[in-house]
Amino acid sequence: VNDAYVYINGAIVEASRATVSVSDRGFLFGDGLFETMRVDGGVIHMLGRHLRRLSEGATILEIDLPSDDELRGALKQTLEANGADQCIARLTVTRGEGGGPGATPLSPTIVVSLRPLLQERNRSNHTALVTLSTPHLPSVTPTRIKTLSSLGFVLAAREVTRRDADEGALLTTDGLVAEGSVSNIFIIEGGMLRTAPLSLGVLPGIARGRVLELARTLGLEVLEQPFTVERLRRADECFYTNAARGVVPVGSVDGVGLGGTRGHAERFREAYFAEIANEVL
Amino acid sequence: VNDAYVYINGAIVEASRATVSVSDRGFLFGDGLFETMRVDGGVIHMLGRHLRRLSEGATILEIDLPSDDELRGALKQTLEANGADQCIARLTVTRGEGGGPGATPLSPTIVVSLRPLLQERNRSNHTALVTLSTPHLPSVTPTRIKTLSSLGFVLAAREVTRRDADEGALLTTDGLVAEGSVSNIFIIEGGMLRTAPLSLGVLPGIARGRVLELARTLGLEVLEQPFTVERLRRADECFYTNAARGVVPVGSVDGVGLGGTRGHAERFREAYFAEIANEVL
Numbered sequence: 001v002n003d004a005y006v007y008i009n010g011a012i013v014e015a016s017r018a019t020v021s022v023s024d025r026g027f028l029f030g031d032g033l034f035e036t037m038r039v040d041g042g043v044i045h046m047l048g049r050h051l052r053r054l055s056e057g058a059t060i061l062e063i064d065l066p067s068d069d070e071l072r073g074a075l076k077q078t079l080e081a082n083g084a085d086q087c088i089a090r091l092t093v094t095r096g097e098g099g100g101p102g103a104t105p106l107s108p109t110i111v112v113s114l115r116p117l118l119q120e121r122n123r124s125n126h127t128a129l130v131t132l133s134t135p136h137l138p139s140v141t142p143t144r145i146k147t148l149s150s151l152g153f154v155l156a157a158r159e160v161t162r163r164d165a166d167e168g169a170l171l172t173t174d175g176l177v178a179e180g181s182v183s184n185i186f187i188i189e190g191g192m193l194r195t196a197p198l199s200l201g202v203l204p205g206i207a208r209g210r211v212l213e214l215a216r217t218l219g220l221e222v223l224e225q226p227f228t229v230e231r232l233r234r235a236d237e238c239f240y241t242n243a244a245r246g247v248v249p250v251g252s253v254d255g256v257g258l259g260g261t262r263g264h265a266e267r268f269r270e271a272y273f274a275e276i277a278n279e280v281l
Numbered sequence: 282v283n284d285a286y287v288y289i290n291g292a293i294v295e296a297s298r299a300t301v302s303v304s305d306r307g308f309l310f311g312d313g314l315f316e317t318m319r320v321d322g323g324v325i326h327m328l329g330r331h332l333r334r335l336s337e338g339a340t341i342l343e344i345d346l347p348s349d350d351e352l353r354g355a356l357k358q359t360l361e362a363n364g365a366d367q368c369i370a371r372l373t374v375t376r377g378e379g380g381g382p383g384a385t386p387l388s389p390t391i392v393v394s395l396r397p398l399l400q401e402r403n404r405s406n407h408t409a410l411v412t413l414s415t416p417h418l419p420s421v422t423p424t425r426i427k428t429l430s431s432l433g434f435v436l437a438a439r440e441v442t443r444r445d446a447d448e449g450a451l452l453t454t455d456g457l458v459a460e461g462s463v464s465n466i467f468i469i470e471g472g473m474l475r476t477a478p479l480s481l482g483v484l485p486g487i488a489r490g491r492v493l494e495l496a497r498t499l500g501l502e503v504l505e506q507p508f509t510v511e512r513l514r515r516a517d518e519c520f521y522t523n524a525a526r527g528v529v530p531v532g533s534v535d536g537v538g539l540g541g542t543r544g545h546a547e548r549f550r551e552a553y554f555a556e557i558a559n560e561v562l
Contacts, residue, residue: 006303019300020308022287022373022392027301030311030430061432062439092303101431101463102438111303137418140433149311149430150382151342152421157383158343182382 005081007074007112012081015113024109025095030149032094032109033057038117038243038276039087042079045243045276047072049206054093057145063095063108071110078112087114088244094148117244128165129185129238129250131229132156136170136178139201146203156181167240167248169232176200176226183242184208187227187235188220188264197224207241207272214271220264239265247272286362288355288393293362296394305390306376311430313375313390314338319398319524319557320368323360326524326557328353330487335374338426344376344389352391359393368395369525375429398525409446410466410519410531412510413437417451417459420482427484437462448521448529450513457481457507464523465489468508468516469501469545478505488522488553495552501545520546528553 006018025031035050044050051068058065065071075089090113096105134156139145160168160181167180177185179202186195193215196202215222232238238250238258249265251257287299306312316331325331332349339346346352356370371394377386415437420426441449441462448461458466460483467476474496477483496503513519519531519539530546532538 008303015304018303020303022289022299022301022394023296024308025435027305027308027373027429028315029435030428030432031435034309061436092309100438101435102440102442104439104442113303135419135421137421138416140416140418140436147311147432148308149432151311151428151430154306154310154312154382155342155421157381158385161383161385 002082002084002087003114003116005078007078007081007110009110012077018111018113020094020109020111021097023097025097025099025105026092026109026148029101030147030151031061032063032092032148033061033146034090034092034148035146036243037089037091038246039079039084039089039114040276042085043279044075044079044089045279046206046210047075049209050091050243053146053204053206054091057147058093060141060145061095061147062104063093064106065093065108066110074110074112078114082114084114086117088117089114092148126251127167127248128255129180129240129253130160130163130165130168131177131232131254132159132168132170132181134159134168134170136172136201143198144201144203153181167250169229171229172200175228177229177232178202180240180242183240183245183248185232185240186211186238187232188237189231189235191264192221192223193264194223194225194227196226200226205241206243207246210272210275211241211247211268214268218264218267218271237262237265239268246276283363283365283368284395284397286359288359288362288391290391293358299392299394301375301390301392302378304378306378306380306386307373307390307429310382311428311432312342313344313373313429314342314427315371315373315429316427317524318370318372319527320360320365320370320395321557323366324560325356325360325370326560327487327491328356330490331372331524334427334485334487335372338428339374341422341426342376342428343385344374345387346374346389347391355391355393359395363395365395367398369398370395373429407532408448408529409536410461410521410534411441411444411446411449412458412513412535413440413449413451413462415440415449415451417453417482424479425482425484434462448531450510452510453481456509458510458513459483461521461523464521464526464529466513466521467492467519468513469518470512470516472545473502473504474545475504475506475508477507481507486522487524488527491553491556492522492528492549495549499545499548499552518543518546520549527557
C-alpha cells in the first residue's frame with residue numbers, strides 16, 4: 001500500500017492515527033479548500049497550477065495559507081514516506097480550529113493524504129455520461145473555488161453511481177450544461193471545441209485549463225460559451241476532464257451514442273498524457 | 282468549564298483528544314448534518330423537533346442515522362459528563378469514513394460537543410441587522426437541510442463581524458430577504474407577521490417553527506411569503522430567531538432605526554422564553 005502515512009501540520013503519522021479535532025472548522029462547517037493531484041513516477045502533475053488555484057481560493061476565503069515552499073515540502077514528505085510512485089495526492093487546508101461561524105482562528109490545518117490511482121474501467125467507447133437531476137448551484141464566491149463544502153458534488157456523484165454511469169452533467173436551472181460531478185465537460189461540433197465559461201460558476205479545473213491550451217496546439221477553435229443539454233446530445237464528440245483521470249472521451253450521452261468518430265477527443269487525450277510522461281522524465 | 286468532554290461514536294473523551302479521521306467524509310466533503318440546541322437547566326430545548334429535522338435530512342442524504350434513543354443517550358451522556366446546566370449542544374452526523382465523492386460508507390460518525398451559551402450583548406434596542414453582499418444560494422436539496430457544507434453561511438457570518446453588526450440578512454438574486462447568517466428573519470407590518478417561505482430555500486429553523494405557532498396564541502396573522510429588502514427597511518418591527526438565542530428583536534436595519542414600538546417582537550421574545558422556562562421545570 002502506498003497510502004499508509006499522512007501529513008498533518010508538520011508531522012507524518014500513520015493513516016490509522018491521522019485525525020483532526022472535532023472543532024476543526026473543516027469538520028464543523030466545511031470551512032476550507034482542497035486540491036486533488038495526479039502523481040506519476042513520483043512527480044505531481046501541474047503542481048504549480050494546483051498551488052496557484054489553492055492560493056487564489058485562500059485569498060478569497062481569507063485563510064492564511066503557508067508558503068508554497070512549505071506546501072511543496074509537505075507533499076514531498078508524504079510521497080517519500082509512502083514510497084509513492086503513482087497515486088492521487090489530496091492537499092486539504094482548513095481555517096483551523098474553533099469559533100462560531102464567523103470566527104477567524106489563527107492557524108490553518110494542513111493535511112496531505114494519498115489514495116491509489118484506480119485503473120480506469122476500460123469501457124473504450126462505452127463511457128457513459130448522463131445528465132443529472134441534482135441541480136448545479138451558483139457559487140457563493142465570485143468564481144468557484146474548490147471548497148470542503150462540496151455536498152452538492154457528493155449528491156451528484158451519488159446520482160452517477162446510482163444510475164450506473166461513468167460521469168454526470170450538472171445542469172443549471174436554465175438547462176445549460178455547467179460541469180460534471182467531478183470534472184469539466186467539453187463538446188466538439190463542426191471542428192470547434194466548446195466548454196462552459198467560468199462565469200457560469202464552474203470550477204476552473206486544472207485539466208480544463210490545460211486542455212484549452214492544448215486546443216491551440218491541435219489547431220481547434222475554442223468557445224468558452226454555455227451550451228444546452230440538447231446541444232450536448234447532438235455534439236459530434238464529447239469528453240470530460242479532471243486532474244486524476246486527465247481527458248476521458250465519452251461514448252454516449254443519456255444512453256444514446258454520439259455520432260462522431262471521437263478522433264478529436266482521442267487526440268486531446270494523447271496530447272494530455274504525452275505531457276504527463278514528459279513531466280515525469 | 283462545561284465543555285471538557287465530547288461524545289464520539291459511543292465513547293466520552295476529553296475535548297483535547299476528541300478527533301475524527303482525516304478520511305471522515307464530514308472533513309473531506311462536508312458530507313453530513315448537524316443540529317445546534319439550547320440547554321437550560323440541563324434540559325435540551327425542543328429536542329424532539331431537532332431530532333425530527335435531523336432525521337429528515339438523513340433521509341434526503343441517505344445517511345443511516347442511529348435510533349432516536351441512541352442519539353438521546355449520546356446527548357444525555359455528554360451533558361452528564363460535563364455537568365452541563367446551561368450551554369449549547371451540537372450534534373454532528375457524517376456519512377462516515379472514506380470513499381470517493383459518491384461512495385456509501387457503512388457506519389456514520391456521531392459527535393456531540395458543548396460550548397458555553399454566550400451572554401447576549403445587551404444592546405437593548407440597538408441590535409443591528411444589516412443586509413449582506415454575500416449572496417443567498419438556493420439549496421441543493423428540495424428543502425434546505427442543515428448540512429456540514431455551510432461555507433456560504435460562514436462567509437455571511439464573517440461579513441456580519443466585519444461590519445460590526447449583530448446579524449445579517451442574505452438576499453436572493455431577486456432582492457428578496459431569505460434568511461440570516463445564523464437565523465431566520467421576521468418582520469411585522471400592520472399587525473401581521475411575515476417571514477420567507479421554505480420554498481425560497483431557507484432553513485426550516487426550529488425556533489422559526491415555534492414562533493409561527495406562537496403567533497396564533499398571540500393573535501397575529503402569519504404570512505409565509507417573500508418580502509423585499511425595501512419592505513424589511515420599512516417594517517414596523519423586525520426580529521430574528523435561532524435555537525441558541527431564541528427571539529432577538531432588531532433595533533435597526535442597515536443603520537436606520539425601525540419605526541415601530543417593538544411591542545410585538547418583545548411579546549414573541551417573552552412567550553418563547555416563558556416556554557423554555559416551562560420545559561425546564
